Amino acid sequence: MQTPVTFIIFKRPQTTEKVFEAIRQAKPTKLFVIADGPRTDREGEAEKCEATRAIIERVDWECEVIKNYSNINLGCAKRVSSGLDWVFNNVEETIILEDDCIPHPTFFRFSEELLEKYRNDTRVATISAQNLQFGRKRTNYSYYFSRYNHCWGWASWRRAWQHYDLTIKLWKEVQAENLLRDILVDPKAVSYWRRIFQSVYNNPTGITWDYQWTFSCWIQGSLSIIPNVNLISNVGVGADATHFTSNQEFSFINMSMQAMEFPLKHPPFIVRNLEADNFTQKTVYKATALDIFKEEVKKRLNYLAMKK
Structure with missing residues (x-):
């Protein structure tokens, strides 16, 4: 496979090994590896990173294996964003996998073909592996277009990533102009994402990098490609996870996968699937982001209590 693969790792050898094996089967000719460093206050973490x-x-x-390993802990937001900046400074496009996201083998070909097809089409910013329609078929084609850029297995281009801003400095203007209303229409969705982006704006280098990516795509009016079947399974729930540290009942964890059929059936139009997006907003984003923030606050409070 000629398309470069980017692999984001940290301290979980068990899940990393599973994703590595999927990459090994695809045999990319170029592999970028982004790794964060251990936290000095976490016993045994240096050994796990090693x-x-x-x-x-x-x-x-x-x-060709190209490594970007940090000797210190930068945290999820800074490490992933700076790592992807580095990757896109070196290549025009890449497939991106984190250490807990196991892709179906057909995801690599799916991404490679669509990276080429939409390479110069600025309407499209990302290609996702994740389908969150839970078996509901939204199109007779191989994929549909969405406002949601799911990041558990994805691919993109330098031309799209250049708009990324970790600090979402345009948020105040977007808020003042009430642009989320124009993007999302639904008042409940507007209220929901306003809270998310305000939280990120207040603490841009906190626990996440991907809401900033969503923000960057939305203010550029970009679309994401969503496969008509799910091509990724997240196996990252556990004590070593950054976000999902407990056995929370999220139905999109450990999702089953299906093979993408080839040749791909390309839609003859680039129009967002409103029905699919409304379903995603109501079933996925009604809880997950806020639960992540609550989980992180709980972890920090516990940590401060232990230090006293």
């Missing part, structure tokens, strides 16, 4: 990085040394196919 064990995770050791997996990358198992590359046994013809592949």
Whole structure:
């Protein structure tokens, strides 16, 4: 496979090994690896980071491996965003996987073909592996277009990532002009995402990088490609996870996957699927983001209590 793959790792050798094996089967000719450093106050984390990085040394196919390893802990927001800045400074396009997202083998071909097809089409910003329609078929084509840029397995271009801003400095103007109303229409969705973006704006280097990516895509009027079947499974729930540290009953964790059929059936239009997006907003985004923030606040309070 000629398309570069970007692999984001940290301290979970068990899940990293599973994703690495999927990458190994695809055999990309170029592999970028982004790794954060251990936290000094977490016992055993340095050893976990070392064990995770050791997996990358198992590359046994013809592949140029390019590493960006941090010696210190930058945190999720800074590490992922700075790492992707580095990747897109080196290549025009890439497939991106995190250490807990296992892709279906057909995701690589799906991404590679669509990266080429929409390479110069600025209406499209991302190609996702994730389908959150829970078996509901939204189109007779291989994929549809969405406002939601799901980041559990995705691909993009430098031309799209150049608009990314970790600090979402345009939020105040977007808020003042009430632009979320123009983007989302639904008052409940507007209220929901206003809280999310305000939280990110108040603490841009906190626990997340991907809401900033959503914001960047929305203010550019960009669309995401969503496969008509789910091509990714997140296996990251557990004590070592950054966000989903407990067995929360989120139905999009450990989702089953299906193979993408080829040749791809391309839609003859680039129009957002309103029905699919409304379903996603009502079923997925009604809880997940706020639960993540609540989980992080709970973790920080527990940590402060332990230090006293």
